[in-house]
Amino acid sequence: MNIAAGSVANFILSKGGSISGHVQTESGGLPGVVVKITSQSMHIEVVGLTDDNGYYMVNALKTKDRQGNAISDYFVSIYPQNYISQTQGPIMPGKSANFICTKEAANKISGMVSGIDENTLIIVKVYKQGETGGYVKKSQVNQDGAFVVDGLEADVLYQLKFIVMKNGNVLMSQWAGNEGVGVNDRLDALGYQTDERINFRFYGAE
Numbered sequence: 001m002n003i004a005a006g007s008v009a010n011f012i013l014s015k016g017g018s019i020s021g022h023v024q025t026e027s028g029g030l031p032g033v034v035v036k037i038t039s040q041s042m043h044i045e046v047v048g049l050t051d052d053n054g055y056y057m058v059n060a061l062k063t064k065d066r067q068g069n070a071i072s073d074y075f076v077s078i079y080p081q082n083y084i085s086q087t088q089g090p091i092m093p094g095k096s097a098n099f100i101c102t103k104e105a106a107n108k109i110s111g112m113v114s115g116i117d118e119n120t121l122i123i124v125k126v127y128k129q130g131e132t133g134g135y136v137k138k139s140q141v142n143q144d145g146a147f148v149v150d151g152l153e154a155d156v157l158y159q160l161k162f163i164v165m166k167n168g169n170v171l172m173s174q175w176a177g178n179e180g181v182g183v184n185d186r187l188d189a190l191g192y193q194t195d196e197r198i199n200f201r202f203y204g205a206e
Contacts, residue, residue, distance in 0.1 A: 017093020020057035022050075023078055025101050029054020034079040041065065041073050061093045108150035111180075111198035113141050113162060121165040124149060129157040129191035157191030162200055176200050 023033045033050040037058050042065065050056045062071055075089030076097040083101040091097060113122055125135035126149050141147040141162075152158060162182065164172040174182030175189035182203040183189060192198060 016060035017063040018057055018059045018061060019074060019076060019091065019093055019095060019097060020055070021076070021097040021099065023054045023056065023080065023099045023101065025083070030080055030083075030101055036077045036079070037061070037074055038077070039071060039074050042071055044074075063093050106154045106193075106195040107152050108148055109152060109158060109160070109192055109194055109196055109198065110146070110148040111196075111200060113145045113147060113200045113202075115182075115202040116164060120171075122147075123163045123165060125161045125163065126152065127159045127161065127186075129159050129189075135161070152194050154194050157193060159186065159189040159191060160198065160200070161186075161189075162202070164202075172202065174202055177203075 019037055023030045023035070029050070029052070031050055031052045031054060033054070033056075035048045035050060035056045035058065037046045037048075038044060039062075042062055044062065046058050046061070048056050048058045061074065064070055070092060072092045073090040074092065075087055076091070077085065077087040078099050078101075079085050080101050083103060086099050086101070088097040088099070109126065113124075116122065122141035124139050124141060124147050126137045127133075127135050136158075137149050137151055139147055139149045149160075160176040162174055162176065163170055174184060175186050176192070176198055177183035177188050177190055180198050180200045182201065
């Protein structure tokens with residue numbers, strides 16, 4: 001652009017827009033939450049963090065495309081630790097997106113198994129305490145002894161049965177009892193809640 005001496009040139013500068021809001025729990029603002037704002041039409045991705053009060057503001061967002069059309073496909077996503085991720089949109093710059101965080105679903109029981117050979121196949125079956133029906137979930141214990149059983153109900157007590165298998169035959173089975181030590185009778189098995197971690201050890205096994 002050539003400007004002759006003595007001429008006046010007027011420029012209209014675009015400051016950009018902002019999207020802001022609060023990320024909260026029932027007890028107040030949630031600090032340090034990752035906030036990501038994206039626009040597919042403009043191929044934009046901006047990341048920010050909430051402050052000590054759970055407030056965030058992302059500035060300098062484009063408000064119009066090259067044709068002068070308003071950009072209205074911004075999505076705001078949050079990724080709080082130990083809470084469920086959420087997304088709001090589409091919205092335009094100048095608008096707010098506020099979030100109320102809820103805890104992740106407590107639907108699993110995990111732990112470690114010891115007192116048995118590493119190369120042994122171990123199955124863990126989960127039963128509802130106080131019910132006489134069959135198991136509701138089962139899982140295989142990893143070679144390092146770790147196990148996870150998910151898809152459980154949050155407000156239910158469960159009893160765990162650990163089964164040692166070899167060549168399709170059951171070598172041993174015990175229930176998780178007091179302090180995670182194996183017991184033979186289900187009447188002696190403890191009830192465990194979801195999100196509990198169990199360190200199970202077969203009784204009588206080296």
